[in-house]
Amino acid sequence: MSALQQHPALPSLGSVYRTRAGVEVKEFFRQRESVVFTVFFPVVLLLGLGAVLDYDIGYGVTFPQYFMAGVVTAGVVGSSLQNMAIHIAGERSDGTLKGLAGTPMPPSAYFVGKIVQVLAVTVVTVGVLLAVGVLVYGIDLPSGTQWLTFTWVVLLGAAACTLVGIAVSSLARSGRSASAMITPLALMLEFISGVFIQFSQVPTWLQTVASLFPVKWMAQGLRSVFLPAELAAEEPAGTWELGRVALVLGLWCVLGLVLCVRTFRWVDRADR
Amino acid sequence: MTSTSTSVAPGRSQPLDDDAAISIRGLVKRYGERPAVDGLDLDIRRGEIFALLGPNGAGKTTTVEICEGHRDRDGGEVRVLGVDPAVGGRAWKAGIGIVLQSGAGDSALSCLELLGAQAAYYADPRDPAEVLELVGLGDKAGARGRTLSGGQRRRLDVALGIVGRPAMLFLDEPTTGFDPEARRRFWELIRSLRDLGTTILLTTHYLDEAEALADRVGVITRGRLVEVAVPAELGGRGRAPAVVRWSEDGRRRSADTATPTAFVLDLAARLGGEVPELSVARPTLEDVYLTMIAEPAAEEVPA
Structure with a gap:
């Protein structure tokens, strides 16, 4: 190649990753709509439903105590699935992705930035929810090894939902249409997965539908840390099934990753 | 019309020009059955401003996007800075700058932050603050992307395209939405980039812009380059x-x-x-x- 001159070295992967992580975290937390939508929606849910449905579940468990698992699940789904689907669709339709694809930024850096963003948003959302739960309803926090279960369920659930969210973003024409598509879908899944109501009150056939998707398993895994062991009897299998929680969430990670690799596009479909 | 001398004879196949900034031979791109680009040949010399003219749907944007590496081709040879864009890696992308027609305008980051992030992808970037001065956004360094007017946003797009110190700059209809005075200032900016040694491929619908800026113009119709000439000579003018x-x-x-x-x-x-x-x-x-x-x-x- 005669025409190539000596080029100065391109910046290291690590430094580009740091740049993208900074961009993604700033982009999220500076957009009031996304902060309100993602962080405060589950908080309002907790306060609203907690105030209306203040009854005893049994074994001295109050509704807010039961509801914590659901509302944390909703927080994780919002931080990962909805956040990714809506914002990546928006970045694809407004040309941000196309612009990045024309720079020497390594493609992996874009996804590293998104992962850091999801982690940051998840930590903030879950942190606020736990704080509100403790301060307003005096809920019992997990203790000892329950924190370990709490952490892996949240991380594995967030990973699965992030990957599915990235894949789903390719189906929408714009951020707005992604929002119109994914928001009702997420609410519906949350509803049949026992996020807003007791899962045992969901009709059996809907429980079966819900158990195909990750939301139900995330909520079930989290119930195991917020509820006394006696309430495991109310679960469909009569136990918390933590092994199956890990298995199903893991499978959704694999499925999401495959879908991402096969469907991710830097350029809008209308743009051919 | 009996145009002579400078018209491009189709089908004549010269080898790729390795010294050219862009060299294209027999480029073909089809969308379904319809050929959008149909055997296009083109050489753009290093250091010139080349304006590509043509009606909508003539194959202009397709050709440019193939050169940028954004689109696959169905046939022919393309070299941009000596490299086939279809396999151009990070080092190749570091040599080109792309100013997009759409542009990323919905950002919550400030102009300076956006340029700083963009500069961090390149080996030898320009100073982001200097680039903002250069495009006339010096006083907007702290303003968020989404608060800019249309013309300011366009200039930010240009700043994002040149902050990596590209040897080859792609400008797609850069002055759409500019007022006449902003256009004049923008033209000065483009000329100063050429004087710094940047090769510029410009597509535009404004013929006065092509006339004012371009060292040479090429006209595409129906997927072929029908003529290349200096603006004063085009069409036997x-x-x-x-x-x-x-x-x-x-x-x-x-x-x-x-x-x-x-x-x-x-x-x-x-x-x-x-x-x-x-x-x-x-x-x-x-x-x-x-x-x-x-x-x-x-x-x-x-x-």
Whole structure:
């Protein structure tokens, strides 16, 4: 190649990753709509439903105590699935992705930035929810090894939902249409997965539908840390099934990753 | 039209020019059955501003996007800075800059933050603050992307395209939405980039812009390059007869002439001094361009 001159070295992967992580975290937390939508929606849910449905579940468990698992699940789904689907669709339709694809930024850096963003948003959302739960309803926090279960369920659930969210973003024409598509879908899944109501009150056939998707398993895994062991009897299998929680969430990670690799596009479909 | 000398003979296959900034031979791109680019040849020299003209759907954007590495091709050879864009890696992308037509305008980051992030992808970037000055956004360094006006956003797009110090810059309709004064300032910026050694491929619908900026212009119709010339020579414009218009006996008169100076001297002598409503005009770039892109239709009209 005669025409190539000596080029100065391109910046290291690590430094580009740091740049993208900074961009993604700033982009999220500076957009009031996304902060309100993602962080405060589950908080309002907790306060609203907690105030209306203040009854005893049994074994001295109050509704807010039961509801914590659901509302944390909703927080994780919002931080990962909805956040990714809506914002990546928006970045694809407004040309941000196309612009990045024309720079020497390594493609992996874009996804590293998104992962850091999801982690940051998840930590903030879950942190606020736990704080509100403790301060307003005096809920019992997990203790000892329950924190370990709490952490892996949240991380594995967030990973699965992030990957599915990235894949789903390719189906929408714009951020707005992604929002119109994914928001009702997420609410519906949350509803049949026992996020807003007791899962045992969901009709059996809907429980079966819900158990195909990750939301139900995330909520079930989290119930195991917020509820006394006696309430495991109310679960469909009569136990918390933590092994199956890990298995199903893991499978959704694999499925999401495959879908991402096969469907991710830097350029809008209308743009051919 | 009997255009001579500079027109591009289709099908003649020269080897790729390795010294050119862009060299294209026999480029083909089809969307379904329809060929959008149909055997296009083009060489763009290092350090020139080249304007690509053509009606919508002629294959302009497709050609440019193939050169940028954004689109696959169905046939032909392409080299941009000596590398095939279809396999251009990070090092190659570091040498090109792309100013997009859409542009990322919904950002919550400030102009300086956006440019700083963009600069961090490149090996030898320009200073982000200096680039903002260069595009006339020096006082908008702290303003968020989404608060900018249309013209300011466009200039931010240009800043994002040049902050990596590209050797080859792609500009897609850069001044759409500019007011006349902003366009003039923008043209100065583009000329100063060329003076720094940047090769620039410009697509535009404004023929005055092509005339003001371009060292050479190429016209694409129906997926082929029909002519490449300096703006003053396009479509035989340099040799075209001048049109002299004047008023005589209360009537508007006009005449085509290859010797307008002698014609006007005769006219002045005949009418005894000042010629009423006199004008002498050559065909504008727009005149010849419109003739070129309408050519096949014009042939059907009996002369």
